[in-house]
Amino acid sequence: MTLDTTQGPILDRLRLFLVESPIKMARAQGVGSVKGSVKRVLIELTTRCGITGWGEAAPWEVFTNTPESAFSTLDVYLRPVIQGHPARRLRELLAKLDRTVTGSTDAKAGVEMAVLDILGKAQGVSVADLLGGRVRDSIPLSFSIADPDFAADLARMHAMVPAGNRLFKVKTGVKPHAEDMAHLEAIRDAFGDTVDLRLDYNQALEPFRAMAVLRDVDRFRPTFIEQPVPRRHLDAMAGFAQALDTPILADESCFDATDLLEIVRRQAADAISVKLMKCGGMLAAQRMMAIADTAGLPGYGGTLWEGGIALAAGTQMIAATPGISLGCEFYMPHHVLTEDVLEARIPNENGAVVVPTGPGLGISVTEASLRNGAKVLAES
Numbered sequence: 001m002t003l004d005t006t007q008g009p010i011l012d013r014l015r016l017f018l019v020e021s022p023i024k025m026a027r028a029q030g031v032g033s034v035k036g037s038v039k040r041v042l043i044e045l046t047t048r049c050g051i052t053g054w055g056e057a058a059p060w061e062v063f064t065n066t067p068e069s070a071f072s073t074l075d076v077y078l079r080p081v082i083q084g085h086p087a088r089r090l091r092e093l094l095a096k097l098d099r100t101v102t103g104s105t106d107a108k109a110g111v112e113m114a115v116l117d118i119l120g121k122a123q124g125v126s127v128a129d130l131l132g133g134r135v136r137d138s139i140p141l142s143f144s145i146a147d148p149d150f151a152a153d154l155a156r157m158h159a160m161v162p163a164g165n166r167l168f169k170v171k172t173g174v175k176p177h178a179e180d181m182a183h184l185e186a187i188r189d190a191f192g193d194t195v196d197l198r199l200d201y202n203q204a205l206e207p208f209r210a211m212a213v214l215r216d217v218d219r220f221r222p223t224f225i226e227q228p229v230p231r232r233h234l235d236a237m238a239g240f241a242q243a244l245d246t247p248i249l250a251d252e253s254c255f256d257a258t259d260l261l262e263i264v265r266r267q268a269a270d271a272i273s274v275k276l277m278k279c280g281g282m283l284a285a286q287r288m289m290a291i292a293d294t295a296g297l298p299g300y301g302g303t304l305w306e307g308g309i310a311l312a313a314g315t316q317m318i319a320a321t322p323g324i325s326l327g328c329e330f331y332m333p334h335h336v337l338t339e340d341v342l343e344a345r346i347p348n349e350n351g352a353v354v355v356p357t358g359p360g361l362g363i364s365v366t367e368a369s370l371r372n373g374a375k376v377l378a379e380s
Helices: 067-082 090-100 105-123 150-163 177-194 207-218 234-243 257-266 282-295 308-319 332-336 367-373
Strands: 011-022 027-029 032-034 037-047 052-057 138-140 142-145 167-171 196-200 248-250 271-274 299-301 352-354 375-379
Touching (some): 011 067, 037 067, 067 090, 105 308, 138 308, 177 196, 177 207, 282 299
Parallel strands (some): 142 167, 167 196, 248 271, 271 299
Antiparallel strands (some): 011 375, 027 032, 138 352
């Protein structure tokens, strides 16, 4: 292959796949539930000189968007903007995408992944190198306790803890408070302080009674309590952050840098969840963390229902972003999806995700692994 030394690789062929993957277990949380399968959009972007990059848009209808809408947005509106654009002019491309379609952060994050994958392959370096270089080679993995069958999740913990997993985030507020308390008691009884326990209400509580509930769970010494009330109630979040010993982490209240500035102004959280599908990509995530670092708020690597491509991008971003120090919940490909489109899944070792070291995202997707690893519902 040859490159134009003045412009570098030019984006050319765009293929889109709306895929569906079965999952091993139901997942229930305050903002919504999934069972049976999850859908997402895979992006294959190839340059005129033959370099292929992969991206993934993984919306969730109660959070950002629908997979069908992301597929249509990419196919109809963003395709003409992407094709023919120089890959090296990524920020310019992202600005054009913003002017073309409002929102659609998941679709734009997927395009950015594919372009950075191309740039890394063209230069023989990882995406983490493109984003400033690594500060870590592995990321502690947080597994979410979200199965409606708590006994099944407790059994998973008994298998995962001896394998080195320490971070567990319990989805609370879906079941009655007394049941949540019993589950937290059971976890502490079984594992004591050997596990790093976090709680996530996913907006399930109303501000009127939330403080009493949170004071109850405070005694289990969680590392943080995530998004206890609906995203608009920042004054209530600020009250929790001031009154409780446990730090408050903002997720649904913190989609982008504008949200984060308001959180900092109101002192409405002690930490933030950074999700590529929320904020629109890796560069946007790093911009957010520049603000969070200045304000002294650590970050946590959150997810929706991504597969291996998007989670590879997340690991690359966190590897190059010092402030995201609270671990990541990139457990879907190993623990929830029954199959994935990567030729080889990203390794998990001793309770941590190992950041790929190969060029670009450090992953490989082939036509065979794509067709065998997911049900293709539509392609364009």
